[in-house]
Amino acid sequence: MLEIIRIHNELLGTYGDRGNADVLKYRAALRKIPARVTEISYLDPVPKSGDIYLLGGAEDAAQILSLTALRKGSVLSRAANKGAVVLAICAGFQILGSRYVTRDEEIAGLGLLDVETTPGDRRLVGDIAVASKLFDQPLTGFENHSSVTTLGADALPFGKVLQGNGNGVAGVDGAIDKNVFGTYLHGPVLARNPEFADLLLERAVGSTLSAVNDELAMRYAMWRRALIK
Ligand code: GLN
Numbered sequence: 001m002l003e004i005i006r007i008h009n010e011l012l013g014t015y016g017d018r019g020n021a022d023v024l025k026y027r028a029a030l031r032k033i034p035a036r037v038t039e040i041s042y043l044d045p046v047p048k049s050g051d052i053y054l055l056g057g058a059e060d061a062a063q064i065l066s067l068t069a070l071r072k073g074s075v076l077s078r079a080a081n082k083g084a085v086v087l088a089i090c091a092g093f094q095i096l097g098s099r100y101v102t103r104d105e106e107i108a109g110l111g112l113l114d115v116e117t118t119p120g121d122r123r124l125v126g127d128i129a130v131a132s133k134l135f136d137q138p139l140t141g142f143e144n145h146s147s148v149t150t151l152g153a154d155a156l157p158f159g160k161v162l163q164g165n166g167n168g169v170a171g172v173d174g175a176i177d178k179n180v181f182g183t184y185l186h187g188p189v190l191a192r193n194p195e196f197a198d199l200l201l202e203r204a205v206g207s208t209l210s211a212v213n214d215e216l217a218m219r220y221a222m223w224r225r226a227l228i229k
Pocket of ligand 1: 015059090
């Protein structure tokens with residue numbers, strides 16, 4: 001059973017990123033891979049048994065609560081070190097970095113990605129498109145954040161920004177380290193980019209997935225790509 005852990009949706013659920021879990025479960029089922037989504041509240045310990053861990057976007061205060069809860073036990077970094085897949089969107093991505101700075105405070109992140117997030121001077125909001133070496137086609141999404149994220153020497157960007165802002169620094173979006181993926185793309189990103197969902201599933205099951213004809217999902221992805229400016 002593929003275990004998909006949706007972390008702190010009550011805190012990291014502001015932008016509808018909860019849909020990423022549902023897309024993974026759906027696309028796993030298309031391949032007859034049994035999968036379940038486990039909801040983890042910020043009062044619960046994070047299970048060690050997850051194959052895929054998902055974090056979504058949030059307001060700053062909610063994000064700090066989530067980060068504080070996740071620091072206990074360091075389950076996420078241990079799971080990632082053992083090869084579990086982690087997908088983190090916007091606030092979730094910022095949480096995975098080494099440092100998170102707001103106008104009022106500065107706190108250590110979980111340190112899964114070598115990135116630092118600091119306050120920006122304006123809100124970065126709108127459609128975003130990113131070219132990632134992992135995919136033949138650009139990915140599309142929606143962004144809404146005011147912080148900016150700088151990559152450290154050990155971080156690789158998730159992709160190059162074609163439209164929008166992404167990290168807000170150096171024309172790139174997100175960061176990756178093995179099976180840990182951070183990006184600013186809401187959407188939910190896996191609904192808008194089914195190839196990305198399949199890549200995460202492949203990383204989690206450790207083998208290539210069979211092709212499926214999910215025509216509606218592909219049409220939606222293509223329609224969004226055709227709108228890239
Ligand atoms: N609080 C963060 C920021 O504004 C993240 C926002 C979000 O997750 N969309 O930068």
